[in-house]
Amino acid sequence: MVVASLSGDLKLVTAGDSVKISVLFRVFPRSRRSSPPGRSEARRLQNITPVCADGPGRTSEAVIEKAHEGVYVFSAEPRGQTTAQASFTLKIYDSGSGKKVAELGRRSISQKSVVARVLMPEAILWDDDSAFTGSLQDSESTTKFNSQSGLYWKEYDD
Numbered sequence: 001m002v003v004a005s006l007s008g009d010l011k012l013v014t015a016g017d018s019v020k021i022s023v024l025f026r027v028f029p030r031s032r033r034s035s036p037p038g039r040s041e042a043r044r045l046q047n048i049t050p051v052c053a054d055g056p057g058r059t060s061e062a063v064i065e066k067a068h069e070g071v072y073v074f075s076a077e078p079r080g081q082t083t084a085q086a087s088f089t090l091k092i093y094d095s096g097s098g099k100k101v102a103e104l105g106r107r108s109i110s111q112k113s114v115v116a117r118v119l120m121p122e123a124i125l126w127d128d129d130s131a132f133t134g135s136l137q138d139s140e141s142t143t144k145f146n147s148q149s150g151l152y153w154k155e156y157d158d
Contacts (some may be wrong), residue, residue, distance in 0.1 A: 006053050007066035010034040010118065011094045012074050014060050016086035019109060021062035023048040026074040028119065028153075036143050036154035043156070045068040045073070063094075067120040084109045090116050102128075118152060121123075126155065 012021055024045040028037070050062040064072065078084040088104035099124050104116055119127035124131045132144040132151075143154040 008063040008065035010064040011091040017084035
């Protein structure tokens with residue numbers, strides 16, 4: 001049996017126990033990246049339905065075929081059990097040039113948890129500190145910035 005792999009701008013591959021993947025999107029145009037968004041702007045999230053498919057063995061894929069300018073937040077939650085053990089790999093621009101693969105590691109998921117945040121079209125991961133030159137943290141948020149590019153990316157605590 002041949003199993004076709006899905007392709008797109010963003011692909012989250014999971015291996016291990018079955019998890020449900022959900023994706024939120026926040027518009028963050030390049031023209032606004034020199035100043036961090038306010039709380040109300042950062043909370044304007046849209047649910048995005050990824051294309052999902054089971055792969056060989058105990059793998060699955062969740063794909064965003066065409067990514068727009070903004071922040072994508074991938075979350076996972078157990079499906080049918082109280083805790084799930086799974087490994088996560090994020091593939092960016094899987095179907096074209098500029099392909100980037102981020103091994104997100106193995107995690108124990110007991111409730112809905114954020115697996116990755118990625119800024120598109122630059123393919124910058126929130127957890128990739130090498131993409132930033134510094135960060136600021138206060139009681140309600142964290143701002144990461146890159147002084148060379150002028151990028152300011154702010155995430156509020158839940």
